[in-house]
Structure formats: structure tokens, C-alpha cells
Amino acid sequence: QKEVEQDPGPLSVPEGAIVSLNCTYSNSAFQYFMWYRQYSRKGPELLMYTYSSGNKEDGRFTAQVDKSSKYISLFIRDSQPSDSATYLCAKAQRGYQKVTFGTGTKLQVIP
Amino acid sequence: DTAVSQTPKYLVTQMGNDKSIKCEQNLGHDTMYWYKQDSKKFLKIMFSYNNKELIINETVPNRFSPKSPDKAHLNLHINSLELGDSAVYFCASSQPPTDRLTNYGYTFGSGTRLTVV
Numbered sequence: 001q002k003e004v005e006q007d008p009g010p011l012s013v014p015e016g017a018i019v020s021l022n023c024t025y026s027n028s029a030f031q032y033f034m035w036y037r038q039y040s041r042k043g044p045e046l047l048m049y050t051y052s053s054g055n056k057e058d059g060r061f062t063a064q065v066d067k068s069s070k071y072i073s074l075f076i077r078d079s080q081p082s083d084s085a086t087y088l089c090a091k092a093q094r095g096y097q098k099v100t101f102g103t104g105t106k107l108q109v110i111p
Numbered sequence: 112d113t114a115v116s117q118t119p120k121y122l123v124t125q126m127g128n129d130k131s132i133k134c135e136q137n138l139g140h141d142t143m144y145w146y147k148q149d150s151k152k153f154l155k156i157m158f159s160y161n162n163k164e165l166i167i168n169e170t171v172p173n174r175f176s177p178k179s180p181d182k183a184h185l186n187l188h189i190n191s192l193e194l195g196d197s198a199v200y201f202c203a204s205s206q207p208p209t210d211r212l213t214n215y216g217y218t219f220g221s222g223t224r225l226t227v228v
Contacts, residue, residue: 008151034216043115043201043219044154086152098167099205099217101146101154 003027004091006102015111019076023089023102026070032092033065034099035074037085044088048074079109114138117202117220124192125228132187132223134202141206142166143185144217145177148199160185192227199224 004025013019021035032051036044048063050056056063062075072089089102115136124130136143144167145157159167160179174190185202203217 002153036216038152041222041224043203043221044217045219046216049216088152088154098156098159100156104152104154106152 002103003100004089004102006089006105008103008105010106010108012108012110013079015079015081015109017079017109019074019079019083019107019109021074021076021087021089021105021107023072024070025072025091027091027093027100028067028070029093033063033072034090034092035061035063036088036090036101038088038104039085047087079107081109081111084108114218115202115204115220117200117223119223120221121224121226123226123228126192126194128192129188129190130192130225131189132200132202132225134185134187134220136183136202136204136218138204138206138218140204140218141182142204143179143182144203144205145185145187146201146203146219148201148222150198154201158185158187194227197225197227 006023035048037047038044050063050065053065053067060077064073086104086106088104090099092099117134142161144159146154147157148154156169157171158177162182163179176188179185199222201222202220205217
């Protein structure tokens with residue numbers, strides 16, 4: 001079992017929809033949670049970053065962490081075709097300079 | 112001005128050859144990484160260097176040898192290439208957080224697409 005699991009998709013939504021991307025993890029020692037966005041043939045770029053449980057909002061994006069159920073989510077409001085990409089959730093443990101990535105969910109926003 | 116740059120972007124080579132990939136970062140980060148991304152987009156760490164010192168060495172065949180001449184450069188040399196080595200190899204850099212409010216994110220290069228034929 002991988003430490004971080006994501007549904008690979010692809011997930012297709014119409015423009016303007018609310019998108020929910022989810023991730024589960026197995027190691028409760030993780031404290032830092034991140035979402036990366038990767039466009040085709042590009043490197044991943046950091047989108048959102050949270051520490052411990054709770055919500056964090058940045059524009060149209062909201063990251064949510066539920067440590068009790070080891071579940072993290074990324075919500076995208078008013079989705080745009082430019083949001084079409086693969087979204088990777090990632091976890092890290094304080095004191096360890098290693099980030100563990102999920103398998104990624106491919107999102108397509110249709111105009 | 113590119114933050115993390117990798118060369119070459121594409122590499123097509125025959126089985127059995129030896130090849131190198133180079134990475135440079137101008138962010139002043141202390142830590143650099145090599146990740147391998149397979150055809151299913153799964154990113155797996157291979158190596159990490161902190162200020163020229165190897166700190167992470169995952170289960171990788173010893174045909175792969177990283178080298179960090181200084182903290183801004185991290186190279187990857189691969190001997191006796193095999194078909195299964197075909198993947199996209201990403202270099203990344205980061206600065207370890209000093210507290211829980213500090214960004215723990217990596218900055219990635221644009222990748223080297225290696226095809227072994």
C-alpha cells in the first residue's frame with residue numbers, strides 16, 4: 001500500500017463547477033500537507049500548503065485537512081479550463097526533508 | 112530567470128549506454144533532490160543532498176549515482192541504461208522549514224524525459 005493514495009481520475013467537469021479532489025494517507029506522523037499542480041510536460045508547482053488540521057483558503061482554492069480520518073481535500077471554486085492539470089497531494093514530516101507524493105488526479109475542465 | 116534548471120530536457124539513448132543529467136538551482140536552497148516520475152505520474156524520491164551531503168538514498172539500483180559538487184548543483188549519472196529506466200526525472204530544491212508556519216514546498220525543474228530504446 002502506498003503511503004498516500006489518490007483517485008487517478010481523469011475527472012471531467014464543466015467550466016464553473018466546484019471541484020473536490022481527495023487524498024488519504026496512512027502515516028499519522030505526517031504534519032505538513034501540500035497540493036501541487038502539474039501541467040502536461042512541466043514540473044509540479046506548489047499550489048497550497050497547510051500545517052496540521054483545518055482549512056486554508058487562497059482565492060478559488062481551499063485545502064482541508066482532517067488528521068483524525070487521515071483525509072485531505074482540495075476544493076476549486078468556479079473552475080476554469082486553465083485549471084486542467086494533474087493535482088498531486090503531498091505530505092511531509094517535521095524534521096525529515098522528504099516529501100511523499102500521492103499518485104495524482106488528472107482534472108479536465110471543459111469550456 | 113529559471114529557478115531550477117535541468118539539462119537535457121529530452122534524452123533518447125540505447126540500452127547499455129551511460130548518461131548524465133545535470134541540475135542547477137539559483138534559489139540559495141540548501142537541499143536538492145532527484146525524483147523519478149513513471150508513466151502513471153507517480154513521483155518517487157531517489158536521492159537528496161543537503162549542502163553537498165547525501166541525506167536520502169532510497170532503494171535505487173546502484174547504476175544510479177548522484178553527485179553534488181556544490182549546494183547549487185546536483186547531477187545524476189546512470190550506468191548501463193535499461194528499458195525500465197525510461198521515465199521523467201525531476202530535480203527539485205527546498206529549504207527546510209524553521210517552524211510550522213514556514214513553507215515546506217519544493218521548487219521543481221521542468222524535468223528530463225529519458226527514453227531508453
